[in-house]
Amino acid sequence: MSILIYAESAEGKFKKVAFEIASYAKKVADSLDTTVTALTINNDNVADLAKYGIDKVLKVNNDKLVSFNAKAYADVIKQAAQQENTKLVILSSSTDSIYLSSLVAVNLEAGLASNVVGLPLSTTPFQVKRNAFSNKAFNITEINTDVKVIGLAKNSYGLFENASTLTEEAFNPNLDDNDFEIKVESVEKTSGKVSIADADIVVSGGRGLKGPENWGLIEDLAAVLGAATACSKPVSDLGWRPHGEHVGQTGKPVATNLYIAIGISGAIQHIAGINASKVKVVINTDPEAPFFKVADYGIVGDAFDVVPRLIEKLKAFKAQNA
Amino acid sequence: MKILVCISHVPDTTSKINFTNNDTEFDTNGVQYVINPNDEFGLTRAIWFQEQQGATVTVVNVGGPETEPTLRKALAIGANEAIRINATPTDGFFVAKQLAEVIKNGAYDLVIAGKESLDYNGGMVPGMTAALSGYNFLNSCIDIAVDGNNVKAVREIDGGKETVSTSLPLIIGTQKGIVEEKDLRIPNMRGIMTARTKPLNITEAVDAPANTKAVKFEKPAPKSAIKMISPDNLDELIDLLHNEAKVI
Numbered sequence A: 001m002s003i004l005i006y007a008e009s010a011e012g013k014f015k016k017v018a019f020e021i022a023s024y025a026k027k028v029a030d031s032l033d034t035t036v037t038a039l040t041i042n043n044d045n046v047a048d049l050a051k052y053g054i055d056k057v058l059k060v061n062n063d064k065l066v067s068f069n070a071k072a073y074a075d076v077i078k079q080a081a082q083q084e085n086t087k088l089v090i091l092s093s094s095t096d097s098i099y100l101s102s103l104v105a106v107n108l109e110a111g112l113a114s115n116v117v118g119l120p121l122s123t124t125p126f127q128v129k130r131n132a133f134s135n136k137a138f139n140i141t142e143i144n145t146d147v148k149v150i151g152l153a154k155n156s157y158g159l160f161e162n163a164s165t166l167t168e169e170a171f172n173p174n175l176d177d178n179d180f181e182i183k184v185e186s187v188e189k190t191s192g193k194v195s196i197a198d199a200d201i202v203v204s205g206g207r208g209l210k211g212p213e214n215w216g217l218i219e220d221l222a223a224v225l226g227a228a229t230a231c232s233k234p235v236s237d238l239g240w241r242p243h244g245e246h247v248g249q250t251g252k253p254v255a256t257n258l259y260i261a262i263g264i265s266g267a268i269q270h271i272a273g274i275n276a277s278k279v280k281v282v283i284n285t286d287p288e289a290p291f292f293k294v295a296d297y298g299i300v301g302d303a304f305d306v307v308p309r310l311i312e313k314l315k316a317f318k319a320q321n322a
Numbered sequence B: 001m002k003i004l005v006c007i008s009h010v011p012d013t014t015s016k017i018n019f020t021n022n023d024t025e026f027d028t029n030g031v032q033y034v035i036n037p038n039d040e041f042g043l044t045r046a047i048w049f050q051e052q053q054g055a056t057v058t059v060v061n062v063g064g065p066e067t068e069p070t071l072r073k074a075l076a077i078g079a080n081e082a083i084r085i086n087a088t089p090t091d092g093f094f095v096a097k098q099l100a101e102v103i104k105n106g107a108y109d110l111v112i113a114g115k116e117s118l119d120y121n122g123g124m125v126p127g128m129t130a131a132l133s134g135y136n137f138l139n140s141c142i143d144i145a146v147d148g149n150n151v152k153a154v155r156e157i158d159g160g161k162e163t164v165s166t167s168l169p170l171i172i173g174t175q176k177g178i179v180e181e182k183d184l185r186i187p188n189m190r191g192i193m194t195a196r197t198k199p200l201n202i203t204e205a206v207d208a209p210a211n212t213k214a215v216k217f218e219k220p221a222p223k224s225a226i227k228m229i230s231p232d233n234l235d236e237l238i239d240l241l242h243n244e245a246k247v248i
């Protein structure tokens, strides 16, 4: 009956979202008087899960599962859910887990609610609040099936430590040849950079920066803060920056702790995609720019004057607070 | 190659989002509808396959008669025919069930759907449809080449991209990147005229269990006022981010 989470890892280490869904699942499990079981794939160091209230971990170690393969992974999650007689599967909103969630739901004949924010509003009937209309509204969804799957929106719950005693168990799923009809040929990671998906802070530049030659400002500021870099849509359409950096309603969603917008006007489509970020800072020459209506902190000023000075001050601050 | 493109009819990105009927229904008053942007990128790629590799392109929408202008626009952009499943979608699974039925009847080789629609942001229709149809499924697809039955594709992943190989029949969930913004087509007069005579077939829905139900909607709480900081006092910004917001 316990709740099942899929605790994702990358390069043998848990992703932050794994701890976030663990924290969340533990809280839900307490209210349902049950426990949380985590499924891991090819990760040997699972001890950290005990910090977040996990009771049991099902460890899958399988050479066929070295590259992410949605169909095979979804099959593994289904088998784990069945073995544990799980009624609630909780996944994150990483690109991989979003990919998995719909397959897992169909496999388990489960109703799926994605983009969930906050704890269930009620457990009978099972109702959750989710983001909809690109962060412009919430939608309260009821799941009516016996088994339920939810995808927790990124950075919507946070990490809460809750020590537990972890039982480790090897789990050997039956893998079907049909699971492997998609083969990963190569993976290209943007090396040495924080990805928008994993970042706690994102520094984003718009057309106000005038041209790609000025992106040193954005990169330097991001470097001091350990942040990822992003941009508005026209900046990627103009080829100043790669598409992978385009954020907004039709680009990547951003749900970080801190989003810094430089030379971005704050068009409705841009804001829709970044509004789930907790704290927003805007730096713009135009005091009438719509971004000032949605930001928490604002500076009316020229990026070319403000940003270099901000970088220097942050360096000093970091040196002091290291 | 037979291609099916799934078209979601969504409020234009600038729409004001309001609800009626005691916050249980989306208020369509004054809302302009468009082809879901992710679907439009996918449709544009499908038209490329039509022009370059002789594919036929069918577009499908699950929705009431009010969605027909959106399907006609897809025809004007170049799709060969359209199907409307006459039903009000209740959740992602309901839509996936309908699409799986269309796929079964039409034996499509490649099904293209936006990875997410801009209204309910469920992100579940392409994957559920694939699971129901037993088709291979690639999500966040940003490039695809088809040679006979063989497919080479690129997917966006967190922090990069990966190249995969697979085979038809296949469903992809797609987004910008599959074509560029500049490749999107605005229907011309000829397209609009011919779209009027292209087939738009209406079929009734198949039964699907109501796995989930949207019970109510809420608008976010109004946010607190912005704090303005002088460009000559950047220490204040750092102090606020550190001590007040606690984000650095």
Ligand SMILES: Cc1cc2nc3c(=O)[nH]c(=O)nc-3n(C[C@H](O)[C@H](O)[C@H](O)COP(=O)(O)OP(=O)(O)OC[C@H]3O[C@@H](n4cnc5c(N)ncnc54)[C@H](O)[C@@H]3O)c2cc1C
Binding pocket: A205, A206, A207, A208, A209, A231, A232, A233, A234, A235, A246, A247, A248, A249, A250, A251, A262, A263, A264, A265, A266, A267, A268, A269, A270, A273, A283, A284, A285, A286, A289, A301, A302, A303, A304, B013, B037
């Ligand atoms: C269907 C659709 C989908 C869209 N999706 C997205 C999306 O996902 N993401 C997105 O970003 N946009 C999206 N857009 C585009 C959006 O409407 C805006 O056009 C875009 O966000 C504007 O980008 P920008 O702020 O960089 O440029 P601009 O609007 O040109 O703004 C530049 C800003 O820089 C300021 N500035 C100029 N010089 C300086 C300086 N020296 N220092 C500081 N500030 C300066 C200006 O005051 C101005 O506010 C979409 C549009 C449509 C129609």
